Amino acid sequence: MLGITRTSTAAIDTLPAEDFQALRGFSAAPAFAQPRSFYTANPYQRPLRPQDVTETLLRTQLTSADLATPEHLLAQRLLLNIYEQDLVFLPKPPAKLDMKAFKGFYEPAHMALGKQVRPRLEQCTYGWLKEEVHINGAWCEESFIAHTDKVLDDVAKAPSRLHQVLTGSHDPRRAARFFLIQCAGDFLSEASAMARNVLGNAGAHTSELFKILIDEYGYGIDKKKHSSIFEGLLEQAGLSSQVHHYWQFYTASSLSLTNYFHYISANHGEFFRYIGAMYYTEASLALTTGHQSRAIRDIFGDEVSTEYFDEHQHIDVHHGRMALQRLIIPMIRQYGKQVIPDIIRGFEEFRLLQDQADEELYAHIKWHDELDAHRARAAMLHASKPADARFTEAQGEVSVLHTHAGNELFWVEEGELDFVVTPQLSVKLSAGEGIIIPKGMLHGTQVTSPSCTYTVTAL
Structure with missing residues (x-):
């Protein structure tokens, strides 16, 4: 079965x-x-x-x-x-x-x-992906196509939660910028992992994959390169287009999307796994970039061009078709059914990672919207919770954005600091003020007084 x-x-x-x-x-x-x-x-x-x-x-x-x-x-x-x-x-x-x-x-x-x-x-x-996702049964070309068509059809029919979360935020522009920052870690060097797979000699398959790659790179015209188009979008949205300018603000799951493609591309024994993941992302982006374009347009109006997402909505229909008809089906017919489990594994693993990245993005936007409530709750809990650790830092000291494995109460005892969660959102915490930090939520601090003493308490 x-x-x-x-x-x-x-x-x-x-x-x-x-x-x-x-x-x-x-x-x-x-x-x-x-x-x-x-x-x-x-x-x-x-x-x-x-x-x-x-x-x-x-x-x-x-x-x-x-x-x-x-x-x-x-x-x-x-x-x-x-x-x-x-x-x-x-x-x-x-x-x-x-x-x-x-x-x-x-x-x-x-x-x-x-x-x-x-x-x-x-x-x-x-490593957990191989333990959690098991590809069962004897797959063939027909069952592979039936399964992937069903998955992509479900994606096409699903309402856009991204559009709902971004436009429904208390500050849609801030939420949209945070979304674009999560994209920037990959999109500013788009298709770099793909380039790892066109070296060597893989026959006609190399040439077919290279056609997708040169599409991503604008056929040698810099202004048409997808990363160049995305740079323009960032600048119009009021963000920096320098590579990794927002390094500290990437969530773990957005990094995992970029790294996954490098992982299965740098390890060439996972080549067929890469082909499956690439098929999912190219075919699904043709369906989801329309929602992304609509969200940016609804939030920023004519201030920000949606060309990047509109271009993908167009070209990725072609790329998805190319991946299936000119890569996957010919590979199955040439190398046999033995390659299908790796192809379907890549397809399913990247689908799972994308879902997780979406959920982490939505959780961060929700936390950003509810920051004042977390400050109020900290004030209520502080008196009844003895501190687990105390730190004193000098003026100007930066705590690199990070996360915690559990919920924590952060409380300033002396001095003051900026508590930073996005480039567009920070709060100044002075002595006698604090905030509840939910597990997994990115945050950092910078001391703004001559010194600052704060405590952290696990909840």
């Missing part, structure tokens, strides 16, 4: 000492150092939280229940850096090239440390 079932499990492995040393060495690079701002000035500045780097990160396989944890966010940040050291990034005007930072980001010995720990980080972040 054909089917796709899901379970959940976790695995712990032994860890050679040299792997943890490699992780610590990789994480200690200047590119990942403590920042002075929530925003990056160039593509080579990508701050991490070194206090979160522990052996557990390489020893544990996360489950679907662990994706709101700080370990997942850190692992995804590390992986994107490792993957993107294979890509070329140069700053766009008016930013200037920092040659030292440029050379440092691509330093070969540092890159080698990242490649050493990459398999363990991939197991940590994506």
Whole structure:
């Protein structure tokens, strides 16, 4: 019987000492150092939280229940850096090239440390997919087409929750900008993972995939490149178009979408898995970008062009058809049914990851809308909850945006700081004020008084 079932499990492995040393060495690079701002000035500045780097990160396989944890966010940040050291990034005007930072980001010995720990980080972040999604039965070309057609038909018929959440927010423009920031981590270097799959010799399949790739890159015309069109959208929406300017504001699940394609593209044994994931994203985007375009238009009116989403609504119909008719079906007929389980696995895994990223986006927007209520609740709870930890920080100190594995009460005892959740939303907390931070919600702080003492309490 054909089917796709899901379970959940976790695995712990032994860890050679040299792997943890490699992780610590990789994480200690200047590119990942403590920042002075929530925003990056160039593509080579990508701050991490070194206090979160522990052996557990390489020893544990996360489950679907662990994706709101700080370990997942850190692992995804590390992986994107490792993957993107294979890509070329140069700053766009008016930013200037920092040659030292440029050379440092691509330093070969540092890159080698990242490649050493990459398999363990991939197991940590994506191992759960193979445990949770089981492809059952003897699939054939006809059953594959029937299943994927049904999934895509359901996507086409479903109402747009994204449009509902963005337009229904207390501040639709703020919500829309947060959505665009989640897209920026991928869209500003769009199709880079795909390029990993057109090298070598895969016969006619290489050429068919390359046709999709050059579409994404505007056939060599920079202004028609999809990433260039997205840069214009960001700027019209009042956002920076510099690569990873909003590095700290990416959610773990939005990073996981970008990293998943690098993961199954950098590991060429997963090539057929990549083809399935690519088919899902190309075919489904042709259906969902219409809703995205409508949301941006309804929120910003004529101030922001929807060309990026409109172009995908058009071209991805073609790309989805190409992926099925010129790649998947010819591959099945040439290599046999043995390739179908990997193709359907990629299709289903990316579908699941996309659903999770959507849910995390919606949860963040809801929290942003309810920030005042979380401040009021903190005031009610503070007197009855003894603090678990106390910290004192100096003026200007930045706490890199991060998450917690559980709900926490954050309370300022002395001084004041800015509590930041999006580029458009922060609140000043002074002595005697606090906020409840739900698990998995991105937040950071910057001290604005000569010093600031605050406490955190697990709820």
